[in-house]
Amino acid sequence: MALKGPTSHIYNLVIYLLKSQIPTVTELSDNPVSQLVLQLVSNSASTFPVKKMKAGITKLIVLHPPAVPASSPRVLLLGFISFFALASALTFFSAKDAVEGGGKPPAGIPQPVLEALVHYAAVANTTYLSSRMSSAEVGAVAAALRRCGNACNFLVFGLSHETLLWHSLNHGGRTVFVDESAYMVAKAEEKHRGIEAYDIQFTTKAAQLYHLLEHAKERGMKECRPVQNLLFSDCKLAVNDLPNHIYDVAWDVILVDGPRGYAPSSPGRMSAIFTAGVLARSKVGGEAETQVFVHEIGREVERVSSERFLCNANLVDLVDALGHFAVTKMDAANFRFCSPLMADE
Template sequence: MKRPQFTPERSCLFVVALSGLIIGALLFSSLIRSVGNISSFGLCSFASAKARAAAEYAATPTQLQSILHYATSKIVPQQSLAEISVTFDVLKTRSPCNFLVFGLGFDSLMWTSLNPHGTTLFLEEDPKWVQTIVKNTPTLNAHTVQYLTQLKEADSLLKTYRSEPLCSPSKAYLRGNYKCRLALTGLPDEVYDKEWDLIMIDAPRGYFPEAPGRMAAIFSAAVMARKRKGSGVTHVFLHDVNRRVEKMFAVEFLCRKYLVKAVGRLWHFEIPPAANAASEWSRLSSAKTLGGARLTVRCGSGRFLIDAKIGQDHGSLIWLRLSDELELWRAPSVHVKNYIRSYTFS
């Protein structure tokens, strides 16, 4: 995560807006939950029940610390208010949740505060930077991690990862996957043992050749999302998409078809688990089969030559059954052409 520079005017305006955002989150959370509780109160027990509810949904110590911190600090988060609001909108509906953040910085206390009673875990490459941040905010759950890639290797990694079977979407995993250089194998057990509802990628550093780059973080986030067993999608937020490598790896592994929002330098993806595709395939397996094909399928900048069957569902939706993995596209036929570069029916 880059160390930002600020002007006094920008800091003042941002602190006011950010404090309002956190206070609004507290009010929103308390109001929604309290209304539900009040509806079940009897007249005799109303006062005591209301007091219990107020205590249960009172601001957490971390939230109060966050308000005080940002109200008295001239240092503000790296992301803009508009970018922060994208993640905040999701947290309003998903919190308390499991929130994994690649990067530790001036926004970390804010992210923890916006996920009260949930798990927010930060992964940071620089041990000294961890000490600097945690010294002032000891309630943060932060771990130091080591990256084995360098930004200057990005193009080579993108070209060669397909030659390693354990990097393929259908077979990739993280813990102990030493054959795939893009898999993060040295993370804390907590990262592997939990399913993450939200993943924010705002680190490691990726602005000079010897920096680790975010290639492995992006790949690993995609693997986590695809391996999800719980219900719902995994929300992945990638910052600094104005940079070539971030954008290139996002298109390759997170895929544009899952991109739901782009604000400033932030992209928001909603990635379904691979199990959803299996269930959908089962439902469509009786659809009219148009024939087998040898396809070159494009996901972003990648080209994959695969065997597939093409089918049609209700005349407007296309499904693809790939031979080496279970993947599904359901979109108007004209849109599917964006993914198919060339094909010949067998």
Template sequence: MSSTMHVRKAIHFASLRAKLAQQGKAGLALRLLPAAALAGFLLVFAARTLLVSFPAAPTTSPSSSSFSTSQRQQDHQDTAECAKATGLPLPVMEALVHYTTSNVTPQQTADEIGVSLRVLQRRAPCNFLVFGLGHDSPMWAALNHGGRTVFLEEDASWIAAVRSTHPALESYHVAYDTVLTDADSLLQLRDHPACVAQPDLTAAAEASCRLALRGLPPVFRELEWDLIMVDAPTGWTPQAPGRMGAIYTAGMAARARRPGDGPTDVFVHDVDRPVEDAFSKAFLCEGYLAEQVGRIRHFVIPSHREKDGTPFCP
């Protein structure tokens, strides 16, 4: 790949940052703009060096797998050294390298990303829980540099693939026991006391609320989550798990937040689809809806532990 191509991609990435910065007040995005410009220059040199040093391994070679692993490890080490030399945080440098040397782009549009970015400008570094491990994951980790960004993913093989190229991302496998065809019956649980009587996910699970996710990693309960993004699991085929449980669980985590820590910002993507639309309104509550841009909704949910008897929805 030519250095010209790297320059084009670096300019494209910087343009995206500029557009996002215009959507909010000067803050995190503005601080990343000079970093993007600097990294654009550095990446022309760094990427060229990596490509010369590590040519693509033949697919028929029996050692291609180990070669690729070795190459990825070396790439990660080189990126870490470059971050140290320039003073840029490693997650930021890794995200810049990722987006300027690949053809993948975040699933959300620039305007949709801007909704979460404005909140991150105010709250980062913070505890950020993301349902889904995707092409935008390095970006979220970079934007929350200094905080804790955790990804929950349904596909164990995809976690392994992402870890091979982004070992610093913190991700966990989560199993879902729902399917999209159950959505209509699960929506009726909005009126079931076991699901909405108290802001306690464990109690809801013990009371057999089918929407309460089980088997979540310990970190889910160890941290108080400032931001939660629901952009998974899959939900576009009848037998896909759908996001019913993820949306419900995000809302319960927000309601169970420790008193005095403020509200939780919850984002749901793909609300143009029936399930995401209906379940976000029912279980995150239209009364808590702060903003919608394109296919993303932003809810601000207060702790229900601060005042006994707080209704499930305002």
């Protein structure tokens, strides 16, 4: 389902900016919207020349100095200023046209999108976060969300730098966040209305990876089976303390970007990956396949757990540090996560 009106421009521009991180040359037609963008950008970044071309075409030329990387705070900040100005202008002129035509003005930029813009513009000048996703990784998740139209059920393990982005890209659908920190969950819900997030206590440790995998293998026909209601599961890898209704949702997209997994004493993402695999295979209704993404899949815990519970045969793509799996529903009589020919079983 295609988005319409100013919201479609906002959606497309978010993806475009994140994928390209500002083009080398951007051409804007000579109209009031273009002039507003050019004026705002030139006032805030006078070092970037604006040249008037013949034939009524205005070009905004953004030059990247060789010493500054594409993702530098300076370039990102300029990009978001340009984006925010263009989005606001689109909304303004759409509202003006609607009023002159006798109709009601549109509601404007959706609140989740506005909050995301403000958030990412504010952090553009902060230090680099190694855990944030690359533009290619964000684009891969966004593409899966767009295939749902406006009714995507999106489950995210981990509150992260991209939280507001996921919430805004799935505007009109349902996005649920699960995190290990009760403080971070409370802060997110208090600061951003509309965020649905739950905190859970992970009892696992990354150092216990192979012990927990052996436990899951031994209990594979009982509490650790691939098709079950996790609410009643006694498997050590199962996330079973979420609100009851979460287990009844037919999730279209699941992203594992938490909990922490960078140290042996951290919880690790074995439970999140196991739970994603079970939810995808056990869901009732919705599409036959669930798109499951695992971030930082190059790390041992993420890689080994994904091979065991999401399966190499289901791997769709590897984009930088993001693994993309398409996991299909299974019959309750099936007790194997992966094909018996796979070495991980």
